[in-house]
Amino acid sequence: AQTVTQSQPEMSVQEAETVTLSCTYDTSESDYYLFWYKQPPSRQMILVIRQEAYKQQNATENRFSVNFQKAAKSFSLKISDSQLGDAAMYFCAYREGYALNFGKGTSLLVTP
Amino acid sequence: DTGVSQDPRHKITKRGQNVTFRCDPISEHNRLYWYRQTLGQGPEFLTYFQNEAQLEKSRLLSDRFSAERPKGSFSTLEIQRTEQGDSAMYLCASSLVSRQAFFGQGTRLTVV
Numbered sequence: 001a002q003t004v005t006q007s008q009p010e011m012s013v014q015e016a017e018t019v020t021l022s023c024t025y026d027t028s029e030s031d032y033y034l035f036w037y038k039q040p041p042s043r044q045m046i047l048v049i050r051q052e053a054y055k056q057q058n059a060t061e062n063r064f065s066v067n068f069q070k071a072a073k074s075f076s077l078k079i080s081d082s083q084l085g086d087a088a089m090y091f092c093a094y095r096e097g098y099a100l101n102f103g104k105g106t107s108l109l110v111t112p
Numbered sequence: 113d114t115g116v117s118q119d120p121r122h123k124i125t126k127r128g129q130n131v132t133f134r135c136d137p138i139s140e141h142n143r144l145y146w147y148r149q150t151l152g153q154g155p156e157f158l159t160y161f162q163n164e165a166q167l168e169k170s171r172l173l174s175d176r177f178s179a180e181r182p183k184g185s186f187s188t189l190e191i192q193r194t195e196q197g198d199s200a201m202y203l204c205a206s207s208l209v210s211r212q213a214f215f216g217q218g219t220r221l222t223v224v
Binding site: 004035037042043044045046047050091093098099100101102103104105 | 115116143145147152153154155156157160167168171203212213214215216217218
């Protein structure tokens with residue numbers, strides 16, 4: 001079974017600063033998708049960014065970007081110019097076929 | 113609101129009772145997924161449907177769990193003879209085939 005590891009249970013960043021959340025995964029496949037989801041307290045999970053494994057270029061979405069290292073099976077999320085509204089649980093997920101396999105999440109605290 | 117809708121949002125039940133949760137997906141989405149999320153963990157895949165067909169159910173947690181999607185629209189997840197270990201957030205998501213999954217806000221189940 002594929003596994004997703006998020007080694008940082010909690011991270012803290014000051015408003016306007018940059019933070020990087022780590023994720024590693026295990027797979028023997030060459031074609032798959034990777035995602036970062038955000039889950040604010042008591043609110044639904046929303047997609048932050050996705051990366052197709054066959055694409056070498058790192059995905060970016062406004063202040064969010066990834067560092068995808070396929071050989072190292074690493075998929076980190078960088079949040080630039082952090083805002084108070086970025087505070088949430090962040091989950092890294094791997095998809096091969098139909099099911100998403102999630103890590104345990106990283107709780108991001110944003111301080112003023 | 114045209115997002116994924118789940119009902120109820122919260123359910124408290126006594127051990128041994130049966131419970132049923134409902135999920136209404138985004139209307140044009142043909143795939144519907146159920147996940148379970150326990151405290152401090154990422155969501156765990158349970159089952160999914162493509163239209164009315166349940167294409168994967170081997171990861172349902174036990175034979176006490178069952179799901180239906182009778183007309184390819186809404187879905188229900190039933191847990192029979194609930195146990196305290198069933199206490200969790202049950203998440204529903206929907207998507208078009210091979211597109212991003214959109215999550216509902218979840219049903220929080222507490223078994224007392």
